[in-house]
Amino acid sequence: MTLKQITLAVNDYCNNKCDVMCQIYKNAPIVKTGASEFTGMLRRQEFRDLQEVAITGGEPFMNVEHLNGVIEGMIEALPNLSWVFINTNGTYPERVGKFIEKFAGKVPKLTISISLEGTPEVHNKQRGVRSFELVMSTIDVVSKSGRKNVTGSLSTTITLYNADVSELDYVRCVAEKNGFAHTFRMASKSGTYYHNENTGKDEQIPPKKVEEILAFIAQHYSEDPFQAMQTRYLRTGQTGLKCTAGSDFAFVQADGKIYPCIFSTRVIGGKAEGVTTSVITDLGKQEPCPCCTECAVYPMMNYGPSENRQQRQEALIQLR
Numbered sequence: 001m002t003l004k005q006i007t008l009a010v011n012d013y014c015n016n017k018c019d020v021m022c023q024i025y026k027n028a029p030i031v032k033t034g035a036s037e038f039t040g041m042l043r044r045q046e047f048r049d050l051q052e053v054a055i056t057g058g059e060p061f062m063n064v065e066h067l068n069g070v071i072e073g074m075i076e077a078l079p080n081l082s083w084v085f086i087n088t089n090g091t092y093p094e095r096v097g098k099f100i101e102k103f104a105g106k107v108p109k110l111t112i113s114i115s116l117e118g119t120p121e122v123h124n125k126q127r128g129v130r131s132f133e134l135v136m137s138t139i140d141v142v143s144k145s146g147r148k149n150v151t152g153s154l155s156t157t158i159t160l161y162n163a164d165v166s167e168l169d170y171v172r173c174v175a176e177k178n179g180f181a182h183t184f185r186m187a188s189k190s191g192t193y194y195h196n197e198n199t200g201k202d203e204q205i206p207p208k209k210v211e212e213i214l215a216f217i218a219q220h221y222s223e224d225p226f227q228a229m230q231t232r233y234l235r236t237g238q239t240g241l242k243c244t245a246g247s248d249f250a251f252v253q254a255d256g257k258i259y260p261c262i263f264s265t266r267v268i269g270g271k272a273e274g275v276t277t278s279v280i281t282d283l284g285k286q287e288p289c290p291c292c293t294e295c296a297v298y299p300m301m302n303y304g305p306s307e308n309r310q311q312r313q314e315a316l317i318q319l320r
């Protein structure tokens with residue numbers, strides 16, 4: 001078994017307070033896994049074929065020295081690395097600029113994904129801090145990087161605060177103006193990742209709002225495979241994809257524990273011993289399957305069995 005994609009949390013603390021959807025901000029600012037430990041893990045055989053690494057946190061740019069160390073080690077350890085994707089809350093424009101200067105020439109493709117939740121006041125409410133202006137500066141830094149292999153993306157999480165197509169459309173326009181991609185998903189529960197399993201903040205988005213979002217997807221995102229899958233999921237509760245969590249892709253938490261995906265409570269290895277459970281025959285027993293987030297759906301479609309490519313095509317045709 002060799003993994004093709006991982007999502008790796010370099011830390012699990014941050015400087016926003018997105019209480020409505022994520023409780024990571026409550027964690028103490030402690031580095032739980034040193035850069036050299038992550039590098040040692042990535043040198044193992046089961047990571048040899050990794051093509052994509054999505055760096056996340058917490059907020060990765062809060063500790064630049066640690067982040068740089070992890071990225072340097074990753075580049076050194078992974079011979080097939082073709083895409084580094086990094087999530088940020090956009091509050092460190094200068095650090096993001098320096099990061100691009102440092103690493104754009106060292107990886108084939110680098111994407112900076114910046115969280116933007118809607119218009120200024122809605123964004124600030126959802127993020128629990130007044131970060132809108134800094135986010136706009138970070139977008140500006142990325143769009144003006146002048147590097148051909150650096151792309152920008154905006155990421156929106158839909159909660160009761162911003163579940164309105166006017167908010168999504170605002171972010172869509174900011175993305176379009178800057179030549180960025182835009183992706184969005186419904187807020188979900190994950191004890192392993194967002195630590196929001198017991199918050200009680202699970203009010204449902206009203207069905208009318210969901211219908212409006214579905215119409216918005218059909219109007220503006222009809223060529224987006226993730227949104228095609230999200231449409232299916234919101235309509236039927238299923239994506240129709242065969243899940244290969246733990247074999248094609250995995251989630252590495254900041255403490256070095258390895259999980260099949262961000263939703264799973266099943267530990268399949270760790271930073272010292274690598275992946276120890278290579279064949280999982282009972283996915284769904286310790287995971288709230290099915291799910292629909294980009295970090296699971298894209299690897300399933302890109303690296304899963306060929307029937308998943310077929311499903312992807314059918315979902316796009318249904319959406320069009």
Ligand SMILES: C[S@@+](CC[C@H](N)C(=O)[O-])C[C@H]1O[C@@H](n2cnc3c(N)ncnc32)[C@H](O)[C@@H]1O
Nearest residue numbers: 021022057058059087088089115155157187188
């Ligand atoms: C956990 S954050 C880590 C990176 C960075 N701190 C940020 O906010 O972009 C990664 C992504 O997860 C999203 N997210 C947070 N809580 C979520 C939830 N409950 N369900 C789905 N996505 C969520 C964020 O909006 C962000 O785009």
Ligand code: SF4
Nearest residue numbers: 014016018022024058
């Ligand atoms: S979504 Fe990102 S910025 Fe917000 S609390 Fe979670 S980790 Fe922090």
Ligand code: SF4
Nearest residue numbers: 243261287289291296
């Ligand atoms: S929650 Fe289930 S369907 Fe979703 S990625 Fe994890 S194992 Fe796969």
